[in-house]
Amino acid sequence: DAKTTQPPSMDCAEGRAANLPCNHSTISGNEYVYWYRQIHSQGPQYIIHGLKNNETNEMASLIITEDRKSSTLILPHATLRDTAVYYCIVRRNNAGGTSYGKLTFGQGTILTVHP
Amino acid sequence: DTGVSQDPRHKITKRGQNVTFRCDPISEHNRLYWYRQTLGQGPEFLTYFQNEAQLEKSRLLSDRFSAERPKGSFSTLEIQRTEQGDSAMYLCASSLLWNTEAFFGQGTRLTVV
Numbered sequence: 001d002a003k004t005t006q007p008p009s010m011d012c013a014e015g016r017a018a019n020l021p022c023n024h025s026t027i028s029g030n031e032y033v034y035w036y037r038q039i040h041s042q043g044p045q046y047i048i049h050g051l052k053n054n055e056t057n058e059m060a061s062l063i064i065t066e067d068r069k070s071s072t073l074i075l076p077h078a079t080l081r082d083t084a085v086y087y088c089i090v091r092r093n094n095a096g097g098t099s100y101g102k103l104t105f106g107q108g109t110i111l112t113v114h115p
Numbered sequence: 116d117t118g119v120s121q122d123p124r125h126k127i128t129k130r131g132q133n134v135t136f137r138c139d140p141i142s143e144h145n146r147l148y149w150y151r152q153t154l155g156q157g158p159e160f161l162t163y164f165q166n167e168a169q170l171e172k173s174r175l176l177s178d179r180f181s182a183e184r185p186k187g188s189f190s191t192l193e194i195q196r197t198e199q200g201d202s203a204m205y206l207c208a209s210s211l212l213w214n215t216e217a218f219f220g221q222g223t224r225l226t227v228v
Contacts, residue, residue, distance in 0.1 A: 103158075103208075105157030
């Protein structure tokens with residue numbers, strides 16, 4: 001699976017949008033971009049994933065560049081409860097559409113939301 | 116069903132003792148994964164099961180580690196002759212065969228003294 005690069009930490013004011021970048025310049029055509037977050041002392045929580053199109057759900061938006069070498073996770077209105085480690089993961093799916101399963105986590109970005 | 120359940124949440128053991136952790140995945144999820152997380156690091160993949168078959172094991176899973184998933188339901192992870200370096204959070208996750216979203220449990224924190 002392709003490696004990802006994220007900034008080690010970011011700050012955001014409560015109520016503002018948090019934009020978390022991720023570089024994955026070696027991503028290949030059958031690899032998806034996944035985002036998970038981990039709040040202190042809890043297991044990782046799935047946020048969103050995408051292949052090439054931008055995606056939005058109730059938690060966040062995922063913007064993937066046209067060349068797919070980078071992406072940005074957007075939390076539109078950050079709250080104090082969004083303080084967590086955010087992991088950007090590139091995950092391979094096989095040709096049949098079922099996933100290989102495992103997630104390769106990096107160090108992630110520690111997002112701190114301030115009042 | 117409220118999600119992936121792990122038991123115990125915390126375990127303190129003396130070096131050299133054996134420990135066993137249990138994971139109950141979300142019902143109907145065919146795939147089950149174990150990860151290990153040390154302080155300040157992201158989770159590291161250990162092994163995964165598709166139903167009762169163990170399909171992949173990481174090199175991190177030494178001979179002292181064994182995982183089972185009898186009947187494709189709950190799973191156990193056993194560590195024999197524990198060492199201080201085994202101290203970590205052990206996370207379990209599950210997903211549907213065709214669904215790529217993995218749901219994680221709260222983890223079992225192991226401290227070897």
